[in-house]
Amino acid sequence: MGAFHEGHLSLxxxxxxxxxxxxxxxxxNPTQFGPKEDFTRYPRNLERDAEMASQAGVxxxxxxxxxxxxPRVAASIHVPEVTERWEGAVRPGHFDGVATIVCKLxxxxxxxxxxxxxxxxxxxxxxxxxxxxxxxxxxxxxxxTTREGDGxxxxxxxxxxxxxxxxxxxEIHTQLxxxxxxxxxxxxVDEALVDARRQLESSGFSVDYLELxxxxxxxxxxxxxxxSAIIVAARLGKTRLIDNVRL
Amino acid sequence: MGAFHEGHLSLxxxxxxxxxxxxxxxxxNPTQFGPKEDFTRYPRNLERDAEMASQAGVxxxxxxxxxxxxPRVAASIHVPEVTERWEGAVRPGHFDGVATIVCKLxxxxxxxxxxxxxxxxxxxxxxxxxxxxxxxxxxxxxxxTTREGDGxxxxxxxxxxxxxxxxxxxEIHTQLxxxxxxxxxxxxVDEALVDARRQLESSGFSVDYLELxxxxxxxxxxxxxxxSAIIVAARLGKTRLIDNVRL
Numbered sequence: 225m226g227a228f229h230e231g232h233l234s235l236x237x238x239x240x241x242x243x244x245x246x247x248x249x250x251x252x253n254p255t256q257f258g259p260k261e262d263f264t265r266y267p268r269n270l271e272r273d274a275e276m277a278s279q280a281g282v283x284x285x286x287x288x289x290x291x292x293x294x295p296r297v298a299a300s301i302h303v304p305e306v307t308e309r310w311e312g313a314v315r316p317g318h319f320d321g322v323a324t325i326v327c328k329l330x331x332x333x334x335x336x337x338x339x340x341x342x343x344x345x346x347x348x349x350x351x352x353x354x355x356x357x358x359x360x361x362x363x364x365x366x367x368x369t370t371r372e373g374d375g376x377x378x379x380x381x382x383x384x385x386x387x388x389x390x391x392x393x394x395e396i397h398t399q400l401x402x403x404x405x406x407x408x409x410x411x412x413v414d415e416a417l418v419d420a421r422r423q424l425e426s427s428g429f430s431v432d433y434l435e436l437x438x439x440x441x442x443x444x445x446x447x448x449x450x451x452s453a454i455i456v457a458a459r460l461g462k463t464r465l466i467d468n469v470r471l
Numbered sequence: 472m473g474a475f476h477e478g479h480l481s482l483x484x485x486x487x488x489x490x491x492x493x494x495x496x497x498x499x500n501p502t503q504f505g506p507k508e509d510f511t512r513y514p515r516n517l518e519r520d521a522e523m524a525s526q527a528g529v530x531x532x533x534x535x536x537x538x539x540x541x542p543r544v545a546a547s548i549h550v551p552e553v554t555e556r557w558e559g560a561v562r563p564g565h566f567d568g569v570a571t572i573v574c575k576l577x578x579x580x581x582x583x584x585x586x587x588x589x590x591x592x593x594x595x596x597x598x599x600x601x602x603x604x605x606x607x608x609x610x611x612x613x614x615x616t617t618r619e620g621d622g623x624x625x626x627x628x629x630x631x632x633x634x635x636x637x638x639x640x641x642e643i644h645t646q647l648x649x650x651x652x653x654x655x656x657x658x659x660v661d662e663a664l665v666d667a668r669r670q671l672e673s674s675g676f677s678v679d680y681l682e683l684x685x686x687x688x689x690x691x692x693x694x695x696x697x698x699s700a701i702i703v704a705a706r707l708g709k710t711r712l713i714d715n716v717r718l
Binding site: 296297298299300301302303304305323324327328331332334353354357358359360361 | 543544545546547548549550551552570571574575578579581600601604605606607608
């Protein structure tokens with residue numbers, strides 16, 4: 225989407241290390257924003273992003289205008305099941321917009337491997353499901369979330385945080401790690417999640433969800449199994465942060 | 472879909488003349504049938520179809536089982552606008568099923584050129600729109616409808632006609648040609664269409680629609696322009712026939 229930060233650059237550098245030619249798309253995709261979301265105020269700085277991508281070893285920056293990607297109402301892709309809950313429930317149509325633009329970009333660029341960050345875990349599963357279901361000829365490579373020194377997951381939305389909220393924000397990661405450890409140590413899942421939620425709320429967060437989910441279906445789990453993750457969405461002021469840890 | 476007839480074979484021979492390697496898909500696609508449609512009674516004869524395709528010069532027959540193409544509820548593609556009327560209105564979800572399976576087949580086979588018959592005109596426009604909107608890397612080649620000696624458009628559903636209805640069926644093409652000529656000669660479009668519809672109904676057809684439409688949008692036209700077609704759907708007994716002529 226743009227507003228590149230160290231998380232994006234890390235994906236680019238990994239892609240360059242593993243491939244000869246790296247193409248990065250820079251496109252603030254209107255179809256994945258809801259009518260009340262921040263499409264117009266989403267940060268855009270083509271020159272800065274181009275310079276950063278170039279420094280990271282990117283060969284081609286693909287930054288088309290909206291009118292070229294969407295000259296009219298376009299055919300769209302709906303991914304079932306993994307889109308139903310969490311971000312999909314809060315942001316109706318969001319993942320259809322994501323799936324559609326990613327499919328278009330794949331068809332235009334035709335990469336052998338495509339890199340995405342686990343920060344947007346549900347988005348990773350939506351893209352994986354689309355690729356499998358539509359038989360798209362691309363390999364997916366999901367990379368670990370890049371974090372600030374204090375644990376806050378990198379996100380272009382972190383820039384919206386007030387200085388006070390920025391100080392509180394790493395608590396999300398602290399609580400994810402804590403509940404992850406307690407569950408692994410045998411604490412019942414519901415207790416671990418309630419504890420973490422209480423801690424976040426007492427630190428001033430409004431928690432939208434904090435759940436243990438299956439990495440295959442995004443369905444909530446009541447017991448720890450292989451292939452699960454704790455996912456969280458919580459608001460500080462007007463800024464909504466999401467994060468996750470895989471168990 | 473299978474139940475190959477001369478219309479399909481003609482597409483295969485054209486494809487072989489114009490390309491080195493021809494792949495034909497043989498797949499009765501469940502997702503494009505409505506719950507009350509003829510998915511289970513759709514004619515299937517793998518050996519006969521394989522022999523016919525081979526005789527037509529086809530190099531690869533791709534005939535996957537349903538369980539391989541749809542191991543679970545799959546991501547689906549919705550094409551807007553051109554799907555709204557006519558077959559799209561009568562058969563809700565039909566064109567989503569068509570678009571999705573065609574996209575899957577394109578991604579599996581990765582053809583440089585894909586051949587379709589104009590017999591299913593709206594289907595051609597749906598596929599064209601999907602390819603453009605999703606930037607699918609394939610060239611489309613639409614071929615003229617193959618007809619019986621008496622003008623009836625070839626269709627696997629012709630086999631469902633009783634001998635009496637089979638005799639009446641070419642009247643569809645006769646009336647399409649007649650209204651095409653009258654419109655070109657300056658007769659008002661609505662008059663020409665009403666005349667053709669009356670003729671068909673007096674011959675025992677139930678006419679679902681008979682309209683002049685734009686070849687870009689499938690919207691009905693009241694006046695003749697470049698890039699238009701007359702489309703018709705009419706029933707004889709339980710058998711629904713569709714046909715069209717481009718002006």
